[in-house]
Amino acid sequence: MKGTLYGIGVGPGDPELLTFQAARIINESPVIAYPAPETGNSLSRQIANKYIPPGRTEIIIRTPMEVGSFPANEVYNEYAGQISNHLMEERDVAVLCEGDPFLYGSFMYIFLRLSDNFRTEVVPGVSSIGACSAAAGWPLVSRNQTLLIIPATLKFDDLIERISKADTVAIMKIGKHFDKVRAVIKRLRLCESSCYVEHASMIDQKVFPLNSIREMVAPYFSMILVRKLDR
Amino acid sequence: MKGTLYGIGVGPGDPELLTFQAARIINESPVIAYPAPETGNSLSRQIANKYIPPGRTEIIIRTPMEVGSFPANEVYNEYAGQISNHLMEERDVAVLCEGDPFLYGSFMYIFLRLSDNFRTEVVPGVSSIGACSAAAGWPLVSRNQTLLIIPATLKFDDLIERISKADTVAIMKIGKHFDKVRAVIKRLRLCESSCYVEHASMIDQKVFPLNSIREMVAPYFSMILVRKLDR
DSSP, rough: OOOOEEEEEEEEEOOSSSSSHHHHHHHHOOOOEEOSSSSSSSSHHHHHHHHSSTTTTEEEEEEEOTTTOOOOOHHHHHHHHHHHHHHHTTTTEEEEBBTTTTTOTTHHHHHHHHTTTOOOEEEEEEEEEHHHHHHHTOOOOOOTTEEEETTTTSOOOHHHHHHOSSSEEOOOOOOOOOOOOHHHHHHHOOOOGEEEEETTSTTTTTTEEEGGGGOOOOOEEEEEOOOOOOO | OOEEEEEEOOOOSSSGSSBBBHHHHHOOOOOEEEEEOSHHHHHHHHHGGGGSSOOOOOEEEOOOTTTTOOOHHHHHHHHHHHHHHHHTOOOOEEEEEOOTHHHHHHHHHHHHHHHHTEEEEEEEOHHHHHHHHHHOOOBBBBBBBOOOEEESSOOOOHHHHHTOOOOOOEOOOGGGHHHHHHHHHHHHGGGGEEEESTTTSSTOOEEEEGGGOOOOOSSSSSSEEOOOSSO
């Protein structure tokens, strides 16, 4: 008997957008792990705070969060080792993850290292894409329409090519790539049908039509939606 | 003062994948509306059942559910009229929707008719895409990867072109399009990296590698995931 590894989507930010399943498993798990920046608090820990009973073992997975800077393998090997030790001793481990674990979620780095050796379950969460479109009041796709989800980290020409061929596009993790992404959208003459959303569902949520923005220091948790089709 | 129109994502099927926010608003709303097939029960009503107090006014939006057969405008005009009447009389209306309301959700047909005239809020839900990838144990995208979401209703050549240029693909609403979609994936030599999921998160959930399937009568709520990138 070994413990079960859970990847828990805690949703986009509003603690009320947690699912009942996520809350139950977090509440029942003796060990809770969650990502955090090198310094400062963990967003996923804050979202789930109400459901973590006092006295639980907590593993803070501190990793570089800057866009473009992917955590070193050794960092994740070390945390996977800690989690593995708990699982070997029959303790379930719930790994928290903003949004949905399998959609750009940091849980993937743990999953790839441990899922072959331990029973693993993923609890899907509300993704930032749903939260951003809700915040903007913008339906994404219906009927025969297609949705492309891409990270802002792609190169200018790659963004041009992919966005030009898509219907609706969600460009994730804008952060320091704001100027590049806006230049792409301008080149494609799509500013009128684009919308910028940051911190969707959180207290400091912001929504702006892209063509209303002069300058922007975008946080990591921001997105631009582009809708090319008439509704 | 008029009532508020809520579009509520109730998630992919497991009632435990409802969010706290969805449950609260459903519980507080005097009028609950939900889609249902021409005959038979409403899935979204079943998912939310526990949170609907007895005695609430319920509007059953009966529409053709077959793939490719889109509800007539008049049907939705009629239901939007009923909902509008409640909102005018200061009663909030919660419209339930499987998955996420703005991702191929039937709520869109109500939203487009009423959101200009009434305060409208959308509660994002866990989408079937997150539920299918969780069921399959297949991470969708990380880092610089892109995800394309397309309906199986597209034509053969259109599917070929779009899938060939994408990284990871989620093909939604397979239903009677199973044979066509499989032929597309075979043509692209991607059967080995494709997975079929039906009724994700529900009691009758099924997950099969695509190349293990001989014949399939796929329901409407089914999906094929294609992952082209090494993990």
